[in-house]
Amino acid sequence: MKNSPIKLFNTAARAKQAFKPLKPGHVGMYNCGPTVYDYAHLGHFRAYTFVDTLKRVLAASGYKLKTVMNITDVGHLTSDADTGEDKMEKAAAEKRMTAWDLAAFYTTDFFDAMDKLNIARPDIVCKATEHIPQMIELIKKLEKKGYTYRTSDGIYYDTYKFKDYAKFAQLNLKQLQEGARVEPNPEKRNPPDFALWKFSPKDSKRQMEWESPWGTGFPGWHIECSAMDMQYLGDRFDIHTGGIDHIPIHHTNEIAQSDAAVGHKVVQYWMHNEFVMVEGSKMSKSRKNFYTMADIEARGVDPLALRYLFLTAHYRSKMNFTWGSLSDAERALSTLRERTMEFKADKKKPQRGDVKKAAAYEKEFMLAVNNDLNTPIALAIMWAAVRDADLAGSAKYELLMKFDDVLGLRLKDVKPARKETLSDEVGKLVKMREQFRKDGKYAEADEVRKRLDSEFGIVIEDTVKGTKWKKK
C-alpha cells in the first residue's frame, strides 16, 4: 500500500510543508540532546517520545534514517545569556563528584529512561567533550570570515554581522537593543552576541578545559551542535529537532554559526516540541515537579503508559501532566493489551471484507500520522478499529501490529497471563505491596516491588482489575 505523503511543520517557515529529503529515500536527522547534570525528567521524556515517533513515521514510509544526538557535557551555562556558571561544574561541586563522573552517571540515567519508554537509541551519540577540535576548527572558520571578536572573557559571535540573524526566531533586534537592560557583559557589541569560546577563570581551575588558539578555556554551548551535526551529517541535512525553548537562542545561534561558516542553509526542516506542564504549573525546582523515571516507577506505573499519554496530545500543543491523566493512560493501555491478546487468539482467517476494511483503517491511520504526526487522531482511529464489531479479530491483530510500529507501545510483546500460583512468601509480599499502595506509601511499595523482582523474579503490573504478576 502506498502511504500518503508526509507533511511536517517546519519552524523556519512557520508552516506545514511536504517533506522532501535531500537524497530520495534517505533522512539525515539531528536531535538536540540532554545536558547531563541532573536526572532526566518529564520534559525530556516528552521531547524524545516526539523524536522517536517522528523516526517511526518516516521509517513506516520506507525512509532509511541516519540519526545523531549530542550529549552536552560541557559549556551549558546556567543562563542562556552566556553568564553564570557551567551547569556541569556547578552540579559536580554540589554533588562532590568530578564533572566527568557526573556526566557518565546522568547519561546512563537518561538512556535507561529512554529504553523504558521504548525510545530507540540514535545511530550516533556524540559528546561535546569529545569534539573540541571540530569546534575550534569551526570557530577559526568564523574568525576568518570576520564574524568573531575578542573580549576579556572569551571569543564572541557578532550577531549583527549575520544578515538573517533575526529571521528564524522572528526577533525584533531593534527592540532587543532598546530593551536591553543593564548588559551583564559591557564588552559585548550587541545584546544577542554569544560566546563561541570562553576563557577559563584566572583565579580558579576548571575541571574541563582545553587549549585553543585564543587561550585555555571551553566551548560555548551552541557551537557544539553546529560542529557535531555537520561532522556526522554534512553541511546540508534534512531535519533538526529540539524543544520550543531552543528557538530564540540555541537554534538561532546554531543557524548563525553553521550557515555563516559554510555560506548556505544547512538544515532543511526545523521541528520543535511544546512543553509539559505539571498539574497546571510550569516545571520548576521550587515546586519539585521535575518528575523522573524513578518517580513514575515508585507509583508502580508502567513507563509505557507515559508514552501512551504523550501520544494522546499533539507534539506542538502544550500538555498538562497529572497523575490522574497517567492512570487513565495506564488503564487505556492495559485494555489495549488485553484486547490485543484476545485478537491474537482468534484463529478465524480474515475474509475479503475484513481485508478491505482493515486497509481502510490503515490508510486513515497513516494519513493522520503523516499529517505532522497527528497521534491523537491516530489513536482514535486505532480504537475505532479495535471496537469495530464487523471486523475479524485476526484482522484487528494484524492491524494493531502495524500501528504499533508507529506507536511503539510494545504490543508485540504482550503475552497471555499464565495460570501459576504464588508461593506463600511471595503471595504475602504481593499483598503487602498492594496495601502500601492503598495507603499511599509509594516508596515502601516500590521497595517490595524491587524485592519481588530481584529475589523471586516476579514482575508486578498494576491494572484496573488490580495487581497482576508474572514470572520473568
Ligand SMILES: [Zn+2]
Ligand atoms: Zn543543540
